[in-house]
Amino acid sequence: MAIRGSLKEASLPDVLQLLSMGKKTGCLSVTHRNNFGSIYFDKGKIAYASIVNRRDRLGDILMKSGVITQEQLEEGIAAQAHERDKRLGEILVDRRIITRDELHRQIRLQIEEAVYFLFTWTQGTFNFEADIRPEEQDFLVSINPESLLLEGARRVDEWSLIEKKIPGFDIVFEIDRKRLADSGVALTAEQEIVVPLIDGRRDVASLVDETGMVEFEVGKALYGLVTAGFLHRVGKTTRATDSGAPDARVEEHRNLGMAFYKAGMLDECVREFRRVMELRSTDVQARFFLGLVHVRQGKFADAITDYQEVASSRHAKAAVFHNLALALEQMGRWDEARAALQEAVKRGGSSDARVLMGLGVLHLRAGRAAEADAALMEARPLFSQKSPGAVWFHYAALAAALGGHLDKAISLLTEGTQTHPHSATLFNNLAVALEAKGRADEAKVAAENGLHEDAGLPQLHKNIGDLCYRAGQLDDALEAYLRAVKFNERLGPDVWRKLGNIRLKREEKDEAIKCWEAALALDPTDARLQANLETVRGQL
Secondary structure, three states: OEEEEEEEOHHHHHHHHHHHHHOOOEEEEEOOOOEEHHHHHEEEEEEEEEEEOOOOOOOHHHHHHHOOHHHHHHHHHHHOOOOOOOHHHHEEEHOOOOOHHHHHHHHHHHHHHHHHHHHOOOEEEEEEOOOOOOOOOOOOEOOHHHHHHHHHHHHHHHHHOOOOHOOOOOOEEEHHHHHHHHHOOOOHHHHHHHHOOOOOOOEEHHHHHOOOOOOOHHHHHHHHHHOOOEEEEEEEOOEEEEEEEEOOHHHHHHHHHHHHHOOOOOOHHHHHHHHHHOOOOOOOOHHHHHHHHHHHOEEEEEEEHHHHHHHHHHOOOHHHHHHHHHHHHHHHHHHHHHHHHHHHHHHOOHHHHHHHHHHHHHHHHHHOHHHHHHHHHHHHHHHOOOOOOOHHHHHHHHHHHHHHHHHHHHHHHHHHHOOOOOOHHHHHHHHHHHHHHHOOOHHHHHHHHHHHOOOOOOOHHHHHHHHHHHHOOHHHHHHHHHHHHHHHOOOHHHHHHHHHHHHHHOHHHHHHHHHHHHHHHOOOHHHHHHHHHHHHHHOO
16 A cells, blocks of 8 residues: 655645554655655554664764774774674674663654654655665664554644744854843753854754764754844855766765665655766766666666666776666667677676566567576576475476476476466466376366466466367356456457357357457457358358
8 A cells, every 4th residue: 555645735644544444554745845764664654764864873872872982883883893783783792782671661762753854844745665775774673653653642743933044054152141141040951062163163953963862852952042132143055066066965865765765755866866977977877776766667668778878987886787687678669679688698607697588578578498498597506495486386397398398397487486486377378288298187187276276377277178179068168268358358269260160160150250259359360260251250
């Protein structure tokens, strides 16, 4: 179930309540201007939440709560440089700086703060995709959304006041330190942390980063100082927008683009990667992702342009040529697609099962069964799973059959149906191969097994009809053919021709004429059928 909408029409708390009541599992993606957040649900409970380009504050939260010291945080960060596959929290637990229970409590706090911040977004869009789970997150939680709504509502109310004084995170403030000192007012704990950093150069976003506090706490602290007259605005920070843009700015758009891509928000993804290209025109990774998006959007010509540009680099990897081949294949440019895959093999793709399987499929399209068989067999041991997918068995068996090795095709399809017992297509292909070997009874069993998996596959009904037709079981054949054409009226002239033959034998001449007319509509060149049709018409 996908749920999309605008935050102007439905508030985020309302959406959370809907997902909670429905006990949904999946990812709620929220976008606001150049910001992107995600809230993951597991059976209606919040399992994880994050905001792209918002600094991970776990270390800051641990320090602020007194769980670790500055020295311990620095020790953990230093260790992380040598153990990049581990998160900071896991390192701190391994070094017994904190307990796992304490880490869980702090991660829960981190997730709650992310949700509270998302509550402040009143504009933008949301998109829920079912059955999507967090990637590479070691610690998940289980939070009832309702437990966050009351505190979230309070913060939203306060934030609406704060925004009147602090309309953006790019605002720069200057502080009247003499007036503050002369006033003798008592500062809050948050203001004690913020005040030393206000220098007329740092913007609000910088203060958030450097204090380690969340946006709400910094905003509340500044709001009090502004209201009391101790702060005044001196301007805004500016961001570079040329090809020499800082890496941080490029990475900001790249991260957003990746997040939008994972959430299936493709138009937003294109916008962010195009901004990367505007900032750094030579960024091949951004061009590569634009190609991925264009493929998912069905814009294969655009994808080809993207991948050809990336492929022009002498450092282009096999994946680039593989994706280029897929786009070319969709456009019917078989020879160019095959050449792209052959180049992918040269660039390291010889150990990639997808590349070799793609090459095998293109050899089949060109009628080169032997080359197809060789490529597909070479791909088999390279799949990450113990056994290839159903698609591989389909093409491998087809290559074997077209190469004259029907026994091999049957062996492959038998193995395929055992490995993928829910693939109706493999059962259908097995039935055809067994029938071709004269093993009609086994063929019928295979076709019936396929129907158990997908009763709506018209080719299976036709194959059962053919088996019954050849065995002289015309009533059974009639029922099977009628089911076949019910699912697909344009299945082929052969099924209509046989339907007409059966109707004629049953003395149902009007129905026979209708069936043969349907057959001729699909194949007007069948002169023998045309003659039969004229003969029967003359008998009426």
